[in-house]
Amino acid sequence: MTGVRIRKTKTGAYTGFRLEGHAGYADPGEDIVCAALSILATNTANAIDQFTKDRITVTQDKETGLIDCTFPETVSHDTALLMRSFELGVSELAKQYKEIDFRTEEKG
8 A cells, every 4th residue: 555645734734745655456567556656756856846935844764665755844825725736635635545555634
């Protein structure tokens, strides 16, 4: 199972996201659920880095399936829009595949 956590403040501002674990939908290298989540997460992080001025810290570990992205400062409207798109994509996948444990975490 892959855990997906989107982190927000109590006011709804995005502070980051984390994917961890392998879906186990199919054999490694053939798992469409892991591939879809990885593409969504990687594209979101790359788009934020390339198309906004917001800072993003990314940690990855292929062995554990970890992708952790943190925003050390309040994010811009553009980053918030990219994150809303990521959240929509993950939530739609989670409706289709039980291998995804999707949650939003509020802190601060």
